[in-house]
Amino acid sequence: MAHVLETALEFMDNTNPDDLPKVRGYNIIDGQLTLSSDGATFSSQNPALLNDVLGEFPLSTRADVHAAIEAARRAHPAWAATPAPTRGQIIGNMGRLLMEHKDAIVALETREIGKTIKESGGSVQEAIDTCLFFQSEGRRLYGQTVHSELADKELMTYRRSLGVCGIINACNFPAAVPFWKMIPALICGNTCVWKSPQDAPLLSLALARIMHQAGLPDGVVNLVHGKGSGAGQYIVDAVDEGLIDKISFTGSTAVGKMIGEVCGRNLVSCSLELGGKNPQVVMDSADIDNAVEGAYWGGFGTAGQRCTSLGNLILHQDIYDEFMEKLMAKVKDTRIGDSSRNNNILYGPMLSEKYANDFLQALEMVEGSGATKLWGNGRIETGNTPDNFIGTPEDGVFMWPHVYADVTEDMACFHEEVFGPAITVVKAKDFKHALHLANASPYGLSSSIYTNDRLEAYRFKTGIKAGMTGINNSTTGAEAHLPFGGVKGSGNGSRESGIWVIESYSYWHAVNDELSGKLQLAQMDVEEIEMVEAKVDYSTLA
Ligand code: UN1
Numbered sequence: 001m002a003h004v005l006e007t008a009l010e011f012m013d014n015t016n017p018d019d020l021p022k023v024r025g026y027n028i029i030d031g032q033l034t035l036s037s038d039g040a041t042f043s044s045q046n047p048a049l050l051n052d053v054l055g056e057f058p059l060s061t062r063a064d065v066h067a068a069i070e071a072a073r074r075a076h077p078a079w080a081a082t083p084a085p086t087r088g089q090i091i092g093n094m095g096r097l098l099m100e101h102k103d104a105i106v107a108l109e110t111r112e113i114g115k116t117i118k119e120s121g122g123s124v125q126e127a128i129d130t131c132l133f134f135q136s137e138g139r140r141l142y143g144q145t146v147h148s149e150l151a152d153k154e155l156m157t158y159r160r161s162l163g164v165c166g167i168i169n170a171c172n173f174p175a176a177v178p179f180w181k182m183i184p185a186l187i188c189g190n191t192c193v194w195k196s197p198q199d200a201p202l203l204s205l206a207l208a209r210i211m212h213q214a215g216l217p218d219g220v221v222n223l224v225h226g227k228g229s230g231a232g233q234y235i236v237d238a239v240d241e242g243l244i245d246k247i248s249f250t251g252s253t254a255v256g257k258m259i260g261e262v263c264g265r266n267l268v269s270c271s272l273e274l275g276g277k278n279p280q281v282v283m284d285s286a287d288i289d290n291a292v293e294g295a296y297w298g299g300f301g302t303a304g305q306r307c308t309s310l311g312n313l314i315l316h317q318d319i320y321d322e323f324m325e326k327l328m329a330k331v332k333d334t335r336i337g338d339s340s341r342n343n344n345i346l347y348g349p350m351l352s353e354k355y356a357n358d359f360l361q362a363l364e365m366v367e368g369s370g371a372t373k374l375w376g377n378g379r380i381e382t383g384n385t386p387d388n389f390i391g392t393p394e395d396g397v398f399m400w401p402h403v404y405a406d407v408t409e410d411m412a413c414f415h416e417e418v419f420g421p422a423i424t425v426v427k428a429k430d431f432k433h434a435l436h437l438a439n440a441s442p443y444g445l446s447s448s449i450y451t452n453d454r455l456e457a458y459r460f461k462t463g464i465k466a467g468m469t470g471i472n473n474s475t476t477g478a479e480a481h482l483p484f485g486g487v488k489g490s491g492n493g494s495r496e497s498g499i500w501v502i503e504s505y506s507y508w509h510a511v512n513d514e515l516s517g518k519l520q521l522a523q524m525d526v527e528e529i530e531m532v533e534a535k536v537d538y539s540t541l542a
Contacts, residue, residue, distance in 0.1 A: 022053055028209070042056070043056050047113065047199075047352050058224075068193045069193050069238055071218075072191040073164055075218065080190075085139050098124060102128070109123060112203050113200055116339035126176035142159075163245030165246040165505065168251065169251075171199040173306075178207065182211075184505045188502060235247070240266060246270065253417075274307075275445070277414075281450070282295070282315050282449075282451075283451040300347055312424050314428050314434050315426070338396065348396075350399055358419065365412055366404050367404075369407075369411035375400070378400060399421055438460075444490050445467055446476070457471050
């Protein structure tokens with residue numbers, strides 16, 4: 001463990017990529033560090049400093065994934081039989097270890113995916129919050145006792161574990177999101193096969209080792225590295241083979257629909273947390289400066305690479321000019337660079353070259369839609385840098401912030417998610433029109449309204465179709481104990497976080513205990529109570 005985290009701290013003090021430590025990465029199957037069965041590997045690269053290769057990781061084969069699933073299946077009965085408060089203690093230990101090593105884990109997250117140090121701190125804190133929340137859930141995990149309709153008979157309910165959960169998460173919240181999934185899975189007594197995101201294998205390895213160091217028995221969480229189309233797909237294929245009891249996936253809507261189909265035909269439960277085109281409405285009564293801050297952070301924080309990032313900025317026509325003037329001043333001033341080496345950076349690189357390429361393609365779609373570009377010029381390169389870009393562009397994968405105006409409902413860019421630093425601006429005539437626009441995309445993850453009219457805020461809250469809504473707040477920043485997830489194209493109705501997520505990782509078992517020593521038939525042997533004739537003459541009460 002120490003080794004992986006020391007490399008992260010060493011990195012913070014070191015500016016020469018050639019001197020940076022490289023790690024031999026492993027899968028963890030049944031508690032053992034293993035390589036891929038055919039020896040194939042892939043590397044993890046720092047997107048802010050492309051010469052900095054963090055290490056080599058196993059490109060897991062189908063056989064490796066099967067070995068991980070088998071280990072999880074073997075470990076399940078004993079883990080499910082472990083008292084839930086004991087499972088909670090181990091989860092509490094994970095939270096305490098994360099706190100102890102927080103600085104190193106944060107540095108590692110920034111080194112591997114390029115998020116700012118502050119934002120990596122938020123992601124790791126979200127994992128800690130999740131551990132602390134579920135630590136004590138082990139002492140609850142309530143069932144009910146229920147009265148029977150028959151005498152000398154008791155009814156009760158228990159939460160039971162589902163079995164082996166396949167965990168597949170994106171790399172943008174590589175500490176928070178897998179913990180959102182695995183911690184509730186574990187507290188309920190499930191075991192896991194976790195496919196690390198291709199762009200964050202080292203951080204995932206560090207987290208998996210912390211889980212074991214916390215006292216997690218071997219085989220309860222099995223980590224496999226590789227591609228979505230490789231190891232990720234092998235886990236999904238195993239649903240068809242009857243080996244997986246639950247899939248939890250965060251990623252694109254297209255992949256989520258494929259997983260939903262496979263799980264559906266096998267009657268296997270799946271949690272899908274998918275894309276968004278999150279709207280922020282700004283009404284004429286809003287505090288404009290506050291709303292500008294919210295739009296700027298929601299659109300460009302994390303380089304726009306959150307599933308909750310702002311997509312459509314919907315502005316009331318009466319405040320449009322003032323708002324845009326203030327917003328554009330901030331956008332043009334944005335400090336972009338490597339947050340490991342510079343302070344006050346708003347956003348760093350794209351998560352990887354792949355995310356950069358997808359983003360550039362999405363910009364073509366936006367421009368092809370007919371939107372007016374107000375700012376932005378694709379990839380930052382020497383000779384093509386915004387004023388406040390800090391560093392050497394070719395060191396990493398950096399993008400300009402982009403703002404597109406004159407967007408209307410009939411354009412593709414109004415409806416399609418752009419994962420990166422770009423927002424599309426739409427003008428609204430009045431509240432009714434703004435609410436209509438906020439509901440008009442195929443997604444329904446997060447949403448926000450800035451207004452000082454309480455009735456408008458109420459009507460937005462009740463009229464918007466979305467899993468999450470901010471009132472006078474940006475579209476991002478959900479807390480770890482509220483239900484997280486979306487409707488429409490953003491998910492299948494499952495929720496992460498808080499007590500609600502427990503429903504996704506357990507099933508209800510209803511038990512009846514017949515103490516009478518005889519067969520009593522429900523519904524048929526129930527004592528019938530005759531109504532007695534009224535003894536009161538109601539007419540005298542008139
Ligand atoms: C994600 O992008 O998948 O609400 C998760 C937020 C964060 C989590 C985002 N707490 O923006």
